[in-house]
Amino acid sequence: MFQNPWAWLGLAAIAAPVLVHLLARRPARRIPFPTLRFLPATRLAPIRRGRLTDIGLLVVRVGVILAAVTALAQPDWFPDPSDRAGSPDVARAILVDASWSMSREAVAGGTAAAAANREADALRASATTARVAESPAPAEALTAATNWLRHQPMRRELVLVSDFQTGTIEREDLDATPEGIGVRLLRIDARAPVAPARPDPSASPAVRLLVGASGQRGAEAARRAAESRGAPARGRPDRTVAIVFPDFERRSELLAATRPLDQPWMFDAVNRVARGDQSHLYLDGLTWSAAKNEVRLFPTVAAGSLGSAALIAAAARAASPDPDPAELGATTIADATLRAWERPASDLTPVVGRNPNRFDGRWMWGLALALLALEALVRRTRPSPMPVEMSHERAA
Amino acid sequence: MSVLTPSTVAAIDDLELAARLIVEGARSGSHRSPFHGFTAEFSQHRPYRPGDDLKYLDWKLLGRTDRLYSRQFRETTSLSVMLVLDASASMQFPDDPDVVSKFRYAALVTSALAYLVVSQGDSVGFITMQDGRFSYLPARGGRPHLRAVLANISRIEPRGAWSLDLALTRGADLLKRRGVLLAVSDFYDATDATFRDMRRVARRGHDVALLQVLSKPEIDFPYDASIEFEDLESGERRVIDAGASAREYRSGVGSFLTRCRREAHRDGHDYALMRTDTAPERALRSYLIRRTGAADPTTPREAR
Numbered sequence: 001m002f003q004n005p006w007a008w009l010g011l012a013a014i015a016a017p018v019l020v021h022l023l024a025r026r027p028a029r030r031i032p033f034p035t036l037r038f039l040p041a042t043r044l045a046p047i048r049r050g051r052l053t054d055i056g057l058l059v060v061r062v063g064v065i066l067a068a069v070t071a072l073a074q075p076d077w078f079p080d081p082s083d084r085a086g087s088p089d090v091a092r093a094i095l096v097d098a099s100w101s102m103s104r105e106a107v108a109g110g111t112a113a114a115a116a117n118r119e120a121d122a123l124r125a126s127a128t129t130a131r132v133a134e135s136p137a138p139a140e141a142l143t144a145a146t147n148w149l150r151h152q153p154m155r156r157e158l159v160l161v162s163d164f165q166t167g168t169i170e171r172e173d174l175d176a177t178p179e180g181i182g183v184r185l186l187r188i189d190a191r192a193p194v195a196p197a198r199p200d201p202s203a204s205p206a207v208r209l210l211v212g213a214s215g216q217r218g219a220e221a222a223r224r225a226a227e228s229r230g231a232p233a234r235g236r237p238d239r240t241v242a243i244v245f246p247d248f249e250r251r252s253e254l255l256a257a258t259r260p261l262d263q264p265w266m267f268d269a270v271n272r273v274a275r276g277d278q279s280h281l282y283l284d285g286l287t288w289s290a291a292k293n294e295v296r297l298f299p300t301v302a303a304g305s306l307g308s309a310a311l312i313a314a315a316a317r318a319a320s321p322d323p324d325p326a327e328l329g330a331t332t333i334a335d336a337t338l339r340a341w342e343r344p345a346s347d348l349t350p351v352v353g354r355n356p357n358r359f360d361g362r363w364m365w366g367l368a369l370a371l372l373a374l375e376a377l378v379r380r381t382r383p384s385p386m387p388v389e390m391s392h393e394r395a396a
Numbered sequence: 397m398s399v400l401t402p403s404t405v406a407a408i409d410d411l412e413l414a415a416r417l418i419v420e421g422a423r424s425g426s427h428r429s430p431f432h433g434f435t436a437e438f439s440q441h442r443p444y445r446p447g448d449d450l451k452y453l454d455w456k457l458l459g460r461t462d463r464l465y466s467r468q469f470r471e472t473t474s475l476s477v478m479l480v481l482d483a484s485a486s487m488q489f490p491d492d493p494d495v496v497s498k499f500r501y502a503a504l505v506t507s508a509l510a511y512l513v514v515s516q517g518d519s520v521g522f523i524t525m526q527d528g529r530f531s532y533l534p535a536r537g538g539r540p541h542l543r544a545v546l547a548n549i550s551r552i553e554p555r556g557a558w559s560l561d562l563a564l565t566r567g568a569d570l571l572k573r574r575g576v577l578l579a580v581s582d583f584y585d586a587t588d589a590t591f592r593d594m595r596r597v598a599r600r601g602h603d604v605a606l607l608q609v610l611s612k613p614e615i616d617f618p619y620d621a622s623i624e625f626e627d628l629e630s631g632e633r634r635v636i637d638a639g640a641s642a643r644e645y646r647s648g649v650g651s652f653l654t655r656c657r658r659e660a661h662r663d664g665h666d667y668a669l670m671r672t673d674t675a676p677e678r679a680l681r682s683y684l685i686r687r688t689g690a691a692d693p694t695t696p697r698e699a700r
Contacts, residue, residue, distance in 0.1 A: 031624070
């Protein structure tokens with residue numbers, strides 16, 4: 001009913017105007033008059049100290065305090081049903097781990113990624129509103145999910161579906177999630193990792209170089225330089241990186257035909273290339289977009305430059321089927337740790353993103369302000385006061 | 397006839413215009429002028445003598461009879477009216493910009509009377525008293541003099557006390573010959589000596605008229621609760637329970653008004669009570685009709 005019931009103690013302040021009206025001396029109007037010859041000098045108005053004066057004004061003043069105290073108590077007379085404890089309404093942000101380790105076989109059958117997606121679908125179906133996101137780095141995707149949850153006017157829950165390899169997420173990542181948002185960590189059990197199959201030598205190249213006639217030689221030199229620095233020569237057929245050099249004839253056509261990246265591996269690949277991966281080389285002017293199973297990079301470097309060699313090396317690693325060494329590890333976060341990190345979806349008032357219809361006290365503030373204006377009006381319309389006691393002394 | 401409300405007339409800054417409006421409103425009735433004075437009057441014909449002014453030659457008679465006759469006129473004088481205006485502080489009531497004060501009302505009536513008198517070709521004078529000093533204009537006729545009178549009235553700000561006896565006596569002295577002494581006041585200062593002085597003035601051949609101007613609150617006393625009343629002239633203050641004292645006050649005011657009227661009638665003076673909530677031209681018209689009736693010897697005494 002009231003979110004801040006202690007505020008009712010403020011009702012004691014009502015005593016102030018009552019005392020003022022009880023003790024204040026009743027003012028007498030002063031009227032200039034042509035002559036006092038017909039006014040008897042002995043008839044003085046009696047004053048009773050124990051009587052409240054200006055009842056109307058007192059009522060208005062008490063009303064101001066009452067409305068202000070009620071507003072401070074934060075009434076919740078017409079609450080949003082979704083804020084109620086036990087409400088089935090829940091907003092759920094579901095993060096699905098899309099890292100390489102999720103491609104392992106799940107205990108229940110199929111790949112861990114497929115099992116995670118099934119769990120995500122089930123969670124989405126049971127929620128009032130839900131959003132599913134796949135990310136090879138779930139810790140980095142937490143912020144976006146939390147931001148979405150902050151604006152949901154109901155119980156909110158963040159669910160992370162993963163095999164929880166060590167390093168997938170840390171306690172600090174979850175601590176950054178605001179209070180009131182529940183956290184659920186749903187593990188997908190995967191079998192022990194197996195060494196990845198070596199790529200078929202006949203498989204497609206890791207990197208396709210799209211270069212004009214004038215840059216062919218330079219591009220080949222750059223490729224050889226990249227391979228000499230350990231860049232894999234072959235890649236997976238479903239993960240290709242194309243580097244479109246500036247002198248490629250159809251560069252603008254390709255640029256126009258591209259579309260935004262939409263697969264987790266594409267982000268993964270672009271991130272690795274943009275960061276230069278192990279080489280820590282950042283490439284300026286890198287534009288990327290996606291074609292079918294292909295990430296296209298549009299660098300500004302010429303085909304034969306050192307930058308292009310580094311770019312080819314980074315792109316080859318990104319497109320390589322070889323997983324990161326960390327992804328091959330079998331260590332996972334213990335269940336007990338995960339349970340300790342979890343917290344239930346709060347039944348209490350949301351900390352942020354409060355439903356504006358929920359706080360009814362604002363109407364009381366409005367009433368208090370209106371009464372204040374009325375009080376000022378009443379005070380101004382009263383005749384200019386003059387203490388009667390003073391008048392009596394003068395009359396005497 | 398359209399009736400000008402007191403507030404409408406009082407809102408007109410130009411006193412001459414306000415006076416003209418009031419007079420026109422008051423004149424709209426079918427009554428004779430109350431201030432008929434003495435105009436040039438034909439007396440007789442006499443045979444023309446050489447040296448007579450040709451403008452007095454009766455050309456019509458010459459045409460009919462073929463004889464030369466000069467017209468002769470009887471010497472006539474015009475009426476002199478001295479207006480005595482109370483400008484004491486008690487006239488500055490009610491002190492409310494939305495309500496016509498007694499002084500403003502009295503000034504309007506006085507101006508209208510001056511306008512009326514001058515427009516009839518008679519002479520009008522004006523006198524008031526403030527801080528023990530007289531301010532007056534001797535009775536004269538003509539538009540320029542009327543404007544001087546009105547300008548004098550419009551400059552007055554009511555303040556202090558005054559002496560009605562002295563103002564009346566001085567006003568009578570200013571009238572060189574028989575005339576009308578018209579006092580516009582609330583007459584709160586009137587004492588037995590005042591009425592005695594009025595009788596003395598009347599015995600000198602002057603016609604004395606009293607126009608008593610009072611406001612509605614002074615008569616009805618619509619106050620309640622504890623109120624501190626402050627005398628506008630003396631500054632004395634008195635706190636009273638207005639509701640409980642209202643009956644006594646009204647009784648006192650009623651007796652005072654009755655006494656003023658009785659004293660005036662007993663001495664043969666004109667008397668009229670003018671309330672500031674009555675349209676000034678209506679109040680003036682009513683007064684003029686009564687005065688005309690009183691001046692007409694054919695009017696029965698009871699009707700006066």
